[in-house]
Structure formats: structure tokens, C-alpha cells
Amino acid sequence: MSIGKNIKSIVEEIPYKIKDINLADQGRKAIEMAEKEMPGLMAVREKHGKEKPLAGYKITGSLHMTVETAVLIETLKELGADIRWASCNIFSTQDYAAAAVASTGTPVFAWKEETLEEYWWCTLLALTFPGGRGPDLIVDDGGDATLLVHMGYELEEVYSKTGQIPDIETDVEEERVIETLLRDVLAKDAMHWHKVAEKLIGVSEETTTGVHRLMQREEEGTLLFAAFNVNDSVTKSKFDNIYGNRESLADGIKRATDVMIAGKVVVICGYGDVGKGCATSMRGYGARVVTTEVDPINALQAVMEGYEVTTLEKALPEGHIFVTATGNRDVITLDHMRKMKDQAIVCNIGHFDHEIQVAQLNAAPDIKKENIKPQVDRYTFPDDHQIYLLAEGRLVNLGCATGHPSFVMSASFTNQILAQLYLAKEKPKIGVYRLPKDLDEEVARLHLEKLGVILTELTDSQADYLNIPKEGPFKSDHYRY
Numbered sequence: 001m002s003i004g005k006n007i008k009s010i011v012e013e014i015p016y017k018i019k020d021i022n023l024a025d026q027g028r029k030a031i032e033m034a035e036k037e038m039p040g041l042m043a044v045r046e047k048h049g050k051e052k053p054l055a056g057y058k059i060t061g062s063l064h065m066t067v068e069t070a071v072l073i074e075t076l077k078e079l080g081a082d083i084r085w086a087s088c089n090i091f092s093t094q095d096y097a098a099a100a101v102a103s104t105g106t107p108v109f110a111w112k113e114e115t116l117e118e119y120w121w122c123t124l125l126a127l128t129f130p131g132g133r134g135p136d137l138i139v140d141d142g143g144d145a146t147l148l149v150h151m152g153y154e155l156e157e158v159y160s161k162t163g164q165i166p167d168i169e170t171d172v173e174e175e176r177v178i179e180t181l182l183r184d185v186l187a188k189d190a191m192h193w194h195k196v197a198e199k200l201i202g203v204s205e206e207t208t209t210g211v212h213r214l215m216q217r218e219e220e221g222t223l224l225f226a227a228f229n230v231n232d233s234v235t236k237s238k239f240d241n242i243y244g245n246r247e248s249l250a251d252g253i254k255r256a257t258d259v260m261i262a263g264k265v266v267v268i269c270g271y272g273d274v275g276k277g278c279a280t281s282m283r284g285y286g287a288r289v290v291t292t293e294v295d296p297i298n299a300l301q302a303v304m305e306g307y308e309v310t311t312l313e314k315a316l317p318e319g320h321i322f323v324t325a326t327g328n329r330d331v332i333t334l335d336h337m338r339k340m341k342d343q344a345i346v347c348n349i350g351h352f353d354h355e356i357q358v359a360q361l362n363a364a365p366d367i368k369k370e371n372i373k374p375q376v377d378r379y380t381f382p383d384d385h386q387i388y389l390l391a392e393g394r395l396v397n398l399g400c401a402t403g404h405p406s407f408v409m410s411a412s413f414t415n416q417i418l419a420q421l422y423l424a425k426e427k428p429k430i431g432v433y434r435l436p437k438d439l440d441e442e443v444a445r446l447h448l449e450k451l452g453v454i455l456t457e458l459t460d461s462q463a464d465y466l467n468i469p470k471e472g473p474f475k476s477d478h479y480r481y
């Protein structure tokens with residue numbers, strides 16, 4: 001491979017890459033509907049639209065290219081930012097939303113049903129502004145854009161120290177795709193990611209799994225820029241992860257299978273924020289909910305809510321529907337699937353598909369796979385029992401439905417905007433930051449009027465008695481909600 005010779009740009013300069021630009025009008029109508037349900041974002045536009053605090057900042061987004069995300073993108077644009085966007089999952093793009101955004105001149109690189117090669121190429125395109133430079137800021141969901149910068153940087157370090165490009169050793173398909181892409185970039189510019197990392201002010205991260213990756217990097221001392229943990233704002237994880245999934249899990253399962261949930265046994269693996277929302281939802285439909293947990297506190301919470309808590313092995317013979325919500329890997333193994341009931345439905349709502357051993361399932365020579373319709377596959381085992389796998393084990397609410405409803409995403413994305421404003425203004429040193437309590441309360445406040453909420457005000461003597469300001473913050477940082 002010849003390194004860094006005669007090649008002008010890291011990627012081709014194209015205006016956008018989406019499914020069909022003719023879907024733009026339809027997408028625009030859906031975006032207009034969503035705007036009415038996203039009071040937080042609309043309030044931000046009103047408050048900061050004129051002063052354009054993000055003018056001059058280049059922002060790369062790697063976050064599900066849905067209708068809600070379109071409202072986020074257009075809010076960031078109204079605040080002055082120069083945007084490029086990719087989705088953070090191969091199945092989560094709503095093609096009409098992508099078309100509506102692309103038609104306004106924002107470079108979007110996303111469509112429903114990308115291959116892994118296409119997905120990572122889109123991420124690279126979103127990270128590469130004209131002239132080959134990188135963004136000032138990243139909006140990430142799950143950390144893939146952040147990962148590409150870090151892995152690219154680390155490959156360049158190895159190359160600059162040894163003069164050698166290491167062989168690709170991994171057997172994991174997605175890792176091979178990333179490694180191959182990064183070697184292509186290296187061939188064009190052996191210092192590309194160093195230049196990108198140097199310019200980057202920071203990233204704001206949407207989800208639990210992405211935050212987990214950031215904390216790991218911070219602990220190891222390999223984090224290259226500042227990071228803002230959006231997920232752990234109360235108005236994100238205690239709303240989106242709980243109430244968002246409470247609605248969108250059922251949406252995904254129903255659109256995929258039309259199955260009756262009442263009377264079924266639904267096994268939810270992981271009783272964290274997402275698991276809690278999923279369990280309430282399934283119980284609401286009349287299912288008997290069984291949960292699995294590794295954490296004694298969460299297990300105790302589940303049982304106090306009236307859910308059975310047991311191991312997956314014990315739940316296998318009775319479960320009709322299995323949902324993983326752990327953010328962990330290998331939770332449902334191939335061996336587990338071999339022992340499931342006939343016609344069991346298996347899906348994941350956690351960020352990554354490795355919660356279920358999908359690769360092993362697909363590779364098993366004795367198991368037959370048939371596609372029923374997009375994002376629904378049936379597997380027949382040697383003993384003739386069949387199971388259905390939804391969205392190839394990727395997050396079912398975004399693969400088989402359209403993700404969370406707009407209202408709850410408004411709270412999440414208002415946090416995203418506040419994080420971006422903070423990073424742009426303060427340019428903090430490397431570390432992982434969170435939203436202060438008063439702004440978290442402010443995000444909630446922005447969503448009250450729409451729902452007709454009338455807040456009670458503290459009297460002076462009550463505020464004195466509690467020793468807190470009348471206008472908040474009302475809780476200490478360690479309060480758990």
C-alpha cells in the first residue's frame with residue numbers, strides 16, 4: 001500500500017446519500033407534526049435562534065436518522081451550526097426524514113437497511129467536511145463516530161512508530177469492516193485522524209452504552225477530547241429509557257409480528273431503566289413478565305414490582321417473547337435459543353446486537369434461516385422448533401418501528417443541544433461532563449405546559465425550611481428520582 005501519496009481527499013465530495021430525495025415532502029409533513037410534540041427543541045430555537053451561538057461550528061451527528069432527529073438537526077442548524085449526519089444503526093433511518101433534511105442542503109448519509117460497509121462509509125462521510133477536515137463537535141449515539149476517530153488515531157500511532165500497518169486479526173465482521181476502512185484512510189493521509197482529533201472540542205453522547213465506552217476510555221486515559229454524558233441527565237435516562245421504551249418496544253414487536261401479547265410470558269433480560277419501561281409495557285398488555293438480573297438492587301426492584309426474577313435458563317421453557325435490555329453481550333446465547341419454545345419471538349432493545357448471539361445463530365450449519373419480511377427472520381432448529389428473530393438482533397424499536405415518540409425525544413434532544421452549547425462555549429479539558437441540576441430541571445420545565453401541568457411554588461418559609469432556593473435546584477446531586 002502506498003501511504004499518503006497523490007490522493008486529494010479522504011472521501012468523495014457528494015452532497016448526500018439517501019434512499020430517495022422524492023420522499024422529502026412526505027418527510028417534511030412528518031417533521032412538522034413532530035415539531036408540535038417537541039416543545040423543548042422549539043423553545044431552544046426561540047431562545048437562541050437569533051444569537052446563533054453555534055455559528056462557525058462544524059457538527060457531525062451519528063444518531064438514528066428519524067423524524068425526531070430531523071427536528072434536532074434543524075434546531076442545531078437554526079443555532080448556526082454546519083452539520084453532516086449519519087445514522088447510528090443500519091436499520092433505524094426513516095427514509096422520508098433523511099430526504100427532507102437532505103433537500104434543505106444538509107449533507108445526510110443514511111438510509112434504512114445499510115450494509116455494514118455502507119454504514120461505516122456513511123460515518124466516515126459524516127466525519128469528513130469539505131477539504132477533508134473533521135468536525136469541531138460530535139453528537140454521538142452509542143459512540144461509533146467517537147470510536148472511528150479513536151481507532152483511526154491509534155492505527156496512525158502504530159504506523160508512525162513502526163512504519164508498519166498491522167494485519168487485521170479480528171474475526172468479528174464489523175471490526176474487519178472498520179479496520180479495512182481505516183487502512184483506506186491511512187493510505188490517503190497517514191495523519192488524518194491526528195488532525196481531526198486535534199480540532200475536536202468534544203462529543204455529546206446520547207445513550208447508556210456510549211457513555212459506558214467513554215468512561216472506559218477516560219479510565220484507561222485514552223480519551224482524546226472532552227465528552228458530555230447526555231444519557232445521565234435525569235430528563236434523559238429517567239424518561240427516554242423508561243417511558244420511550246415503554247411505548248416503542250410494543251410498537252416494534254407488533255409491527256413485526258402482530259402477535260397478541262396478553263396471556264404470553266415475556267422474559268425481559270436486564271431490569272435497568274430500559275428494562276423497567278419494557279416490563280411495565282408488557283404487563284400493561286396483559287403479559288406475565290419474568291425478568292433476569294445480575295444486580296441484586298435491580299433484582300429486588302423487579303420483584304417488589306411483582307415481576308418474577310429468575311435466570312434465563314429457568315425461564316426458557318415458558319417464555320413466548322424474549323427481550324434483551326442489558327447493554328451487555330452474549331445474554332441470549334445460541335444454546336439458549338436451541339432450548340426455546342416453538343414460535344418464540346426473540347428481540348433486543350439494547351444499543352448493540354451482540355446481546356443475542358446472532359452471528360453464532362447464522363453460522364450454525366444445522367439451523368435453517370428464512371426471511372419472512374424485512375427485519376423478521378424465522379429459524380428452524382433440528383428438533384423442528386422455530387423461533388423468530390426481529391431486526392437481526394438490532395434494537396427492535398428502531399429496526400421494526402420508528403423509535404421513541406417525539407415528545408420524549410424532545411427531552412433527550414434538548415439535553416443534546418445544551419451539551420453542544422456547553423462544549424462550544426466552555427471548550428472544557430478532556431473529561432466526561434454532565435448537565436448541572438438546574439438545567440436538567442429546566443429541560444423538564446419546558447415540557448410541562450404542553451401537558452397542562454400546573455406546578456406548586458414553594459413559599460418563602462417552605463424554601464427556608466428545606467434550605468433550597470425557591471426556584472430550584474430542588475434536589476441534591478445524589479437524589480435518585
Ligand code: NAD
Pocket residue numbers: 207208209210237240241244245269270271272273274275292293294295298325326327328331349350351352395396397398403404
Ligand atoms: P442500565 O444500566 O440502566 O440497565 C441495564 C441492566 O442490565 C442493569 O441493571 C444490569 O445489571 C443488567 N444486566 C447486565 N448484564 C446482565 C445480564 N447478563 N443478565 C441480566 N441483566 C444484566 O442501562 P439502560 O439505560 O437500561 O440501557 C440498556 C441498553 O439499552 C443500553 O445498551 C442502552 O444504550 C440501550 N438503550 C436503548 C434505547 C432504545 O431506544 N432502544 C433507549 C435507551 C437505551
Ligand code: RBV
Pocket residue numbers: 064066067068069141142206207208240244351398402403404405409412
Ligand atoms: N432513540 N432515538 C429515537 N425516535 O429518534 N428513539 C430512540 C428516535 C435513542 C434513545 O435516546 C436511545 O438512548 C438510543 O436511541 C439508543 O441508540
